[in-house]
Amino acid sequence: MNVTPAVPDQTVYIVDDDEALRDSLLWLLESNNRKVAQFDSAEAFLAAYRPEMTGCLVLDVRMPGMSGLELYERLRERHATLPVLFITGHGDVPMAVSVLKKGAVDFIEKPFSDTDMLKLIDQCLTTELENRERLRQDAAVARRLDQLTGREMEVLELIIAGRLNKQIADDLGISIKTVEVHRARVMEKMEANSLAELVQSVMTCESARGRFSTL
Structure with a gap:
């Protein structure tokens, strides 16, 4: 048995x-x-x-x-x-x-x-x-989020909301090139290999829910 x-x-x-x-x-x-x-x-x-x-x-x-x-x-x-x-x-x-x-x-x-x-x-x-x-996993995602700057958090929230680079640039009043730089840093700090992996890791992290109005 x-x-x-x-x-x-x-x-x-x-x-x-x-x-x-x-x-x-x-x-x-x-x-x-x-x-x-x-x-x-x-x-x-x-x-x-x-x-x-x-x-x-x-x-x-x-x-x-x-x-x-x-x-x-x-x-x-x-x-x-x-x-x-x-x-x-x-x-x-x-x-x-x-x-x-x-x-x-x-x-x-x-x-x-x-x-x-x-x-x-x-x-x-x-x-x-x-x-x-x-x-x-939640704790690991939370630790990575803590490494992001304020601007990187803003870019990440807009990425999660489905905004494109040009739209993010318009929303934040910065250049597309700057958005691309922030986006690359977010991917690196969050240890994500793809956009889908990035969004999934944040969406499934309970401790992240209070940080983003889009979740």
Whole structure:
């Protein structure tokens, strides 16, 4: 019952007050080459939580003290990026659906099969890797944007808006030759090999959205 191997630094964090269930999941995941850490309460996980944690969180909805839903809200307040898979009882399904709307990856209802659990955890870990890569790319684009001068930013915004060199020159009151120089510098600093690559890198960067009125 093998699933796609996890990246070495990814950990599946299990938070459940049911010791038997934790032990069962521990065996299942470790036998499928998953790194696991388990906690018997939401409070214990919250105390151990660090923003640099990678992997995913398997979280029971109902627990004594702080519930899984309360923990999820606390983690959202901290802008946690760990994908969350909720474990629910039958009566908790409406609550589980509500957290899906808030960003949880999925929920699984008790009793669940090993195959279903592994499949959902695999989805969570894949999601976390994709999110991490997206954040890395966003940070790289943001760093490149920071290298541009004010004029280069103006030229870039007009390029994104689809303006031609002559139109950019008219808009900014500069010569076409000067536009070409700025455009070449923008391409170099943004490490773009084509106009399409330049526009795509900026359009898909979430941190760039607040910098350009055209996005």
